[in-house]
Amino acid sequence: MVEVILAEHQFSGRAELEVTLRLTRREWIAALFACGLIQRASADEFVSIVAKDTTDPGKSCGITLYPATKTWTESEVGNAKHFYKTKKGKYQVAPAPNITELLDANGTIAGNLENLNPETAKKGDKGHGKGFETAVVYDWEVQ
Numbered sequence: 001m002v003e004v005i006l007a008e009h010q011f012s013g014r015a016e017l018e019v020t021l022r023l024t025r026r027e028w029i030a031a032l033f034a035c036g037l038i039q040r041a042s043a044d045e046f047v048s049i050v051a052k053d054t055t056d057p058g059k060s061c062g063i064t065l066y067p068a069t070k071t072w073t074e075s076e077v078g079n080a081k082h083f084y085k086t087k088k089g090k091y092q093v094a095p096a097p098n099i100t101e102l103l104d105a106n107g108t109i110a111g112n113l114e115n116l117n118p119e120t121a122k123k124g125d126k127g128h129g130k131g132f133e134t135a136v137v138y139d140w141e142v143q
Helices: 025-035
Strands: 002-008 015-021 047-053 060-066 071-075 088-094 099-103 109-113 126-131 136-142
Touching: none
Parallel strands: none
Antiparallel strands: 002 015, 047 060, 047 136, 060 071, 071 088, 088 099, 099 109, 109 126, 126 136
């Protein structure tokens, strides 16, 4: 709802336009994006990956890597632990052939993403991964 009021200020003698906006939270966020006052995270701020179990393609999970902090998170439907028991931690990238190792809180390798460097990953990149905690082998793709 937009309410427009034409008001004449007593002291200045000038007519000024006063606009009152009554917006929902969603409308405010859309307006802020449109004005450039807030921005979505750019692709270089995180890498979003979908992983599918190679032996049970009906099972999948989401893995998000954050290159700036070298951290990762994993999520599964219903907070299941089919792929990983550990749900977040730090990661490290082993040099050639670019294996991203997902670490648990103790620095133990919980799993890996083969042929992936989060610093250079782009949409459509694909590879294989392993969850060492659960012995799950999966195919992954950057979204």
